Amino acid sequence: MNPSLVILLLLALVVVAFQVGKARSIEIVGGARGVRDLHSLPGHYGLLTAMWCGLPALAVFCIWMLAQDAIITHFALSSIPSAVAHLSPAERSLLLNDLHNIVNGRIDPATVAESTRIAAASYQSLRETAHLALAVLIAVIALLGLLYVRRRIRADLRARNSYEQVVEWALFACSGIAVLTTIGIVLSIVFEAVRFFQLIPITDFLFGLHWSPQMAIRADQVGSSGAFGAVPLFTGTLLISAIAMVVAAPIGLLSAIYLAEYADRRARSVIKPLLEVLAGVPTVVYGFFAALTVGPILRSVGETIGLNVASESALAAGLIMGVMIIPFVSSLADDMITAVPQSLRDGAYALGATRSETIKQVVLRAALPGIVGGLLLAVSRAIGETMIVVMAAGLAANLTANPFEAVTTVTVQIVTLLVGDQEFDSPKTLAAFALGLVLFLVTLVLNVIALYVVRKYREQYE
Amino acid sequence: MSNTSNGASAYQPPPADVTRAKVSAGLARRYRAEARFRALGLSATLLGILFVIFLFGSVIWRGYSIFGQHQVRLDVFFDPEVIDPSGTHSREALLAADYQALVRAALKSRFTEVEGRRQVRDLTALVSTGAAADVQDAVLADPSLIGQRRSMWVLTSSNVDWLLKGKVARSAPENERRISDEQLGWLDALIKDGRIEQRFNWTFFRHGDSRDPELAGVGGALAGSLLTLFVTLLLSFPVGVAAAIYLEEFARQNRITDLIEVNINNLAAVPSIVFGLLGLSMFIGFFGMPRSAPLVGGVVLTLLTLPTIIIASRAALKAVPPSIREAALGMGASRVQTVAHHVLPLAMPGMLTGAIIGMARALGESAPLLMIGMVAFIVDIPQGLTDPSTVLPVQVFLWSDSPERAFVERTSGAIIVLLLFLILMNATAVVLRNRFEKRW
Numbered sequence: 001m002n003p004s005l006v007i008l009l010l011l012a013l014v015v016v017a018f019q020v021g022k023a024r025s026i027e028i029v030g031g032a033r034g035v036r037d038l039h040s041l042p043g044h045y046g047l048l049t050a051m052w053c054g055l056p057a058l059a060v061f062c063i064w065m066l067a068q069d070a071i072i073t074h075f076a077l078s079s080i081p082s083a084v085a086h087l088s089p090a091e092r093s094l095l096l097n098d099l100h101n102i103v104n105g106r107i108d109p110a111t112v113a114e115s116t117r118i119a120a121a122s123y124q125s126l127r128e129t130a131h132l133a134l135a136v137l138i139a140v141i142a143l144l145g146l147l148y149v150r151r152r153i154r155a156d157l158r159a160r161n162s163y164e165q166v167v168e169w170a171l172f173a174c175s176g177i178a179v180l181t182t183i184g185i186v187l188s189i190v191f192e193a194v195r196f197f198q199l200i201p202i203t204d205f206l207f208g209l210h211w212s213p214q215m216a217i218r219a220d221q222v223g224s225s226g227a228f229g230a231v232p233l234f235t236g237t238l239l240i241s242a243i244a245m246v247v248a249a250p251i252g253l254l255s256a257i258y259l260a261e262y263a264d265r266r267a268r269s270v271i272k273p274l275l276e277v278l279a280g281v282p283t284v285v286y287g288f289f290a291a292l293t294v295g296p297i298l299r300s301v302g303e304t305i306g307l308n309v310a311s312e313s314a315l316a317a318g319l320i321m322g323v324m325i326i327p328f329v330s331s332l333a334d335d336m337i338t339a340v341p342q343s344l345r346d347g348a349y350a351l352g353a354t355r356s357e358t359i360k361q362v363v364l365r366a367a368l369p370g371i372v373g374g375l376l377l378a379v380s381r382a383i384g385e386t387m388i389v390v391m392a393a394g395l396a397a398n399l400t401a402n403p404f405e406a407v408t409t410v411t412v413q414i415v416t417l418l419v420g421d422q423e424f425d426s427p428k429t430l431a432a433f434a435l436g437l438v439l440f441l442v443t444l445v446l447n448v449i450a451l452y453v454v455r456k457y458r459e460q461y462e
Numbered sequence: 463m464s465n466t467s468n469g470a471s472a473y474q475p476p477p478a479d480v481t482r483a484k485v486s487a488g489l490a491r492r493y494r495a496e497a498r499f500r501a502l503g504l505s506a507t508l509l510g511i512l513f514v515i516f517l518f519g520s521v522i523w524r525g526y527s528i529f530g531q532h533q534v535r536l537d538v539f540f541d542p543e544v545i546d547p548s549g550t551h552s553r554e555a556l557l558a559a560d561y562q563a564l565v566r567a568a569l570k571s572r573f574t575e576v577e578g579r580r581q582v583r584d585l586t587a588l589v590s591t592g593a594a595a596d597v598q599d600a601v602l603a604d605p606s607l608i609g610q611r612r613s614m615w616v617l618t619s620s621n622v623d624w625l626l627k628g629k630v631a632r633s634a635p636e637n638e639r640r641i642s643d644e645q646l647g648w649l650d651a652l653i654k655d656g657r658i659e660q661r662f663n664w665t666f667f668r669h670g671d672s673r674d675p676e677l678a679g680v681g682g683a684l685a686g687s688l689l690t691l692f693v694t695l696l697l698s699f700p701v702g703v704a705a706a707i708y709l710e711e712f713a714r715q716n717r718i719t720d721l722i723e724v725n726i727n728n729l730a731a732v733p734s735i736v737f738g739l740l741g742l743s744m745f746i747g748f749f750g751m752p753r754s755a756p757l758v759g760g761v762v763l764t765l766l767t768l769p770t771i772i773i774a775s776r777a778a779l780k781a782v783p784p785s786i787r788e789a790a791l792g793m794g795a796s797r798v799q800t801v802a803h804h805v806l807p808l809a810m811p812g813m814l815t816g817a818i819i820g821m822a823r824a825l826g827e828s829a830p831l832l833m834i835g836m837v838a839f840i841v842d843i844p845q846g847l848t849d850p851s852t853v854l855p856v857q858v859f860l861w862s863d864s865p866e867r868a869f870v871e872r873t874s875g876a877i878i879v880l881l882l883f884l885i886l887m888n889a890t891a892v893v894l895r896n897r898f899e900k901r902w
Contacts, residue, residue, distance in 0.1 A: 069750075160796060163798075164796055164797070164798040167798050168708075168712055168798070170704065171704045171705070171707055171708035171712060172708050172712075172713075174700075174701045174702075174704035174705040174708065175704070175705035175706075175708045175709055175713075175722050175726075175772075176722065177701060177705065177765075177768065178705065178722055178725045178726045178729055178768065178769065178772070179721065179722055179725050181725075181729060181740075181765050181768070182725050182728070182729060184740055184744055185732070185736060185737070185739075185740045188739065188740050188743040188744045188747075188748075189736070189739055189740075189743070191743070192743055250506065251506045251509055251510060252506075253506075254502055254503045254505075254506035254507070255503065255506040255507040255509075255510050257503050258500070258503030258504055258506065258507050259507065261503075262500055262503055262504070263507075271507060271511065274510075274511055274514060275507070275510045275511065275514070277514050278510065278513065278514055278517075280822065280826075280884060280888060281517065281826075281881070281884075282825075282826030282827070282828070282855050282858075282880060282884070283826070283828070283829070284826075284828050284855040284856075284858045284859050284862075284877075285517070285521065285826075285858070285877050285880070285881070286517075287859070287862070288521075288858060288862045288873060288874075288877065289517055289520060289521070291862065292524075292862070292870065293520050323513050323517075326510050326513070327510075330510070352485070354492050354493070354495075354496045355496060355500075356495060356496045356498075356499035356500065357492070357495075357496075359499070360499075377731060380731060380733075381731075381733075383733070384732070384733020384734070384735065384736070385733070386733070386734065386735045386829035387828055387829055387855075387859065390829075390859075391859065391862060391863075411733070411735050411829070414735060414739070414833075415735070415829070415832055415833075418738075418739075418742065418832075418833055419832050419833075419837055432739070433739060433743070436735070436736060436739045439733060439735070439736065440732065440733075440736050443731065443732060443733055443736075444728065444732070447727075447728050447731040447732075448728065450731075451724075451727050451728070451731075
């Protein structure tokens with residue numbers, strides 16, 4: 001019996017339960033005319049019954065499916081005790097891999113060892129039994145739930161209240177997923193990062209000046225001992241983000257000022273969506289644009305004025321990242337500027353100030369905290385941006401502040417370390433998680449400060 | 463208060479004519495500053511728009527030609543000696559036959575003067591390696607073709623296509639255009655015969671990835687994107703709406719609610735690559751879900767888009783006036799009934815708009831998917847949620863890395879397809895908003 005069939009069976013039982021509960025509630029008050037004597041609508045009794053029938057069974061189903069593979073594998077391996085007794089962990093995982101591939105029909109059983117074949121056969125027969133047992137168990141639990149509620153249905157049973165209580169809990173659980181996600185992120189990153197810091201001291205990582213994560217595959221290999229000093233990555237990230245902010249902050253701010261204070265409504269309704277198109281363009285597109293169009297242009301311009309610009313320069317990546325962030329800065333600043341009360345402007349005009357004086361000396365000053373918050377969010381965006389730098393910034397971990405040279409960033413290194421085949425124990429792979437931890441913490445701090453500032457600012461004028 | 467009034471009376475304003483003179487002296491300068499500031503704002507805005515035009519222009523200019531592809535008409539003789547010498551017509555025999563030989567023979571029958579290994583190789587290099595597969599497909603579909611002569615349209619090689627599209631000049635040196643003068647002569651003869659035509663490039667939309675540029679297509683990536691988005695939508699929309707309903711309609715103002723809200727706002731600003739790390743170590747490492755599968759991609763993108771959808775849905779719920787709720791509650795409806803029967807239907811258009819915008823973001827996302835292995839070279843079009851697959855933006859990334867110049871055109875073409883989908887989704891969202899949004 002297939003697990004999806006079990007779910008279908010459960011679904012059918014739930015539908016039956018709904019009908020049974022509904023019919024029972026009507027029956028108890030003596031037919032449809034007596035429905036007004038019920039505490040809740042007949043449908044609520046049906047829903048309550050269906051819930052009691054479905055939810056416990058579903059919970060059992062989930063637990064079973066999570067545990068099943070481990071237990072069956074254990075028993076299947078115990079059917080070939082002599083073959084697994086002296087296996088190293090690596091060989092063992094290889095064996096398990098073969099086992100699962102045979103069971104799922106991905107490889108031909110004839111290609112593996114005799115003992116694996118026996119284990120696979122035993123796994124398969126055990127799984128058959130387990131699925132059958134699961135189906136029976138689910139059916140029994142569902143029916144028990146159904147019968148239990150059916151017996152309890154009375155005219156004064158508060159079916160609606162109980163049902164709505166469960167609905168509220170379910171809604172709460174859905175909103176809790178956000179918290180679970182954060183916990184998941186922290187746990188998964190911290191767990192791997194701690195393993196990395198057991199291999200490489202944290203001070204070497206944070207303050208080392210040399211980054212070259214290639215590890216020697218053979219012991220006698222020269223020149224790739226693996227150095228994990230992340231300072232060049234941090235400076236590279238900062239350099240590119242700084243270039244991006246130099247582009248995005250003035251253009252974004254000025255265009256927000258123009259749109260909010262000068263442009264008439266018609267122009268605004270055309271220009272604003274046009275600028276927001278920039279925010280909707282996927283970052284790979286920017287990366288492609290930076291690598292294929294902007295990079296070569298910068299290089300040839302640099303050649304004509306006698307500058308040596310690397311083909312994967314920090315400048316190209318930073319410029320395009322700035323363009324990407326313009327709409328972000330612009331729309332946040334726009335929000336902040338329009339939130340400044342008109343009375344402040346009117347006061348300035350009444351004193352004889354021109355529009356630009358009003359904007360510079362009144363509006364911008366009033367909106368400053370919000371704008372700073374918005375810029376911080378933009379910086380956090382720039383630091384975490386991945387595709388543009390992966391495609392346009394290159395891999396050379398140079399420790400430099402020269403925007404014409406190639407630099408690499410934290411995100412680029414995370415991608416290069418983790419794309420492709422990898423083993424979970426090598427420092428090379430774990431380094432990516434250590435970098436991820438730094439990235440997560442830095443952006444988290446920036447976001448928390450920025451969101452706090454923006455929120456405070458909004459409250460001020462509400 | 464007496465203090466300030468005293469202070470005010472103690473202040474003696476300068477005579478009116480002095481003030482006036484002072485102000486008018488600076489007026490011209492101040493108006494100039496005003497005009498300058500305004501021009502600065504305008505030019506910043508125009509610069510932004512210029513970027514949009516430049517970006518789209520450059521992509522379209524590089525990629526529009528992808529929609530056409532040059533094909534050549536060959537008179538293929540389905541030689542029974544080559545395809546099936548034993549005459550059994552069994553499937554194995556038909557699959558194993560050397561169809562490349564048929565293509566070669568067809569070309570040689572037109573250019574009888576071609577001789578020697580090198581020349582024949584150069585001649586067949588005009589035609590895509592996919593031509594043999596086309597011939598095979600024709601035979602497999604209709605074995606009665608064997609022994610007949612048919613005229614077939616097959617793809618030209620990417621170098622020929624590149625030249626005929628004018629991407630490289632005919633006068634360019636041989637090694638730059640990658641077509642020898644001799645090949646150029648054959649090509650001209652074929653054009654004269656009317657055997658070469660530019661046709662709509664179905665290959666690009668039907669095929670998966672390939673090492674040969676002319677055979678590579680976005681079909682596989684599109685299917686992968688659709689499967690991934692299907693999972694994302696299925697998970698993130700119900701969960702996002704439920705979370706929004708809880709926070710907006712049921713939650714009491716307490717610590718836990720605060721914690722959830724702060725979390726959602728923060729998650730919206732966490733770099734997307736961090737979600738990829740979560741997917742890699744949690745879903746693949748810990749739960750043992752399959753790598754490169756749309757299922758895992760969809761789950762990761764769900765976590766990524768959830769904050770967007772929750773925030774949009776909350777805004778939609780907020781827009782429903784309280785009077786609706788009060789009326790329903792006043793009629794004796796419970797809170798769940800009020801929400802389910804009255805508030806939710808009214809907020810639905812806004813929520814759908816939010817969901818579409820979230821999906822558009824998920825469609826363009828690639829960094830977290832690189833982490834979970836959806837970056838493989840995948841030729842087959844994925845059929846299910848656990849098949850290895852890639853998505854459209856990752857395909858763009860993969861092709862953009864390729865040294866083969868014909869892939870630049872593919873990359874731009876894939877970007878155009880991606881942007882078309884995004885524009886379509888955003889346009890739907892705008893229409894939905896304008897059509898169904900109620901102003902209260």
